Amino acid sequence: YNQIIKNSNTLPPHDMAKAYLNLGINFKGRKQYNEARNALVNSINIALDNKGSQELLPRSYIELGNVLHAEGKYLQAVKAFEKGFDLGYDSDNQDYWEIRFRQAMGYIKTGDNSKAETLLGDISEGGEDSILQQRAQLKLGSIQLSKQLKVLSMGED
Secondary structure (H helix, E strand, O other), X not given: OHHHHHOHHHOOHHHHHHHHHHHHHHHHHOOOHHHHHHHHHHHHHHHHHOHHHHHHHHXXXXXXXXXHXXXXXXXXXXXXXXXXXXXXXXXXXXXXXXXXXXXXXXXXXXXXXXHHHHXXXXXXXXXXXXXXXXXXXXXXXXXXXXXXXXXXXXXXX
């Protein structure tokens, strides 16, 4: 991909955006998060500027969210995930429910338990992976238990 990008003057914008997307996925797999983030941002910028490349945007934002989540940048990650889902990343994608679970964990890390609960409820009802559904149910139960413990502790003097 680096060679393709170096010879970018011959590639149409769609192919450049796709090359950066694939490069970002490759860097993410090797845990080179800074490079992954840069490549994915390049993919997004090229796709935003070219109507013929905009179908790459949902995946690019989702992958950017994955990188940011791996880096512990949860607020930025959930925003990237939201953008990817808003642009059409849906249950037709194989990793849809896993990404939704990761998004819910990001909401928990940022203190937005209400959004996390909604997502975890959706996952526990609609996810296709029974293990992921169970994980969502456990996390949902722990959030609800935590709420009840807070209520009980407030009642004591």
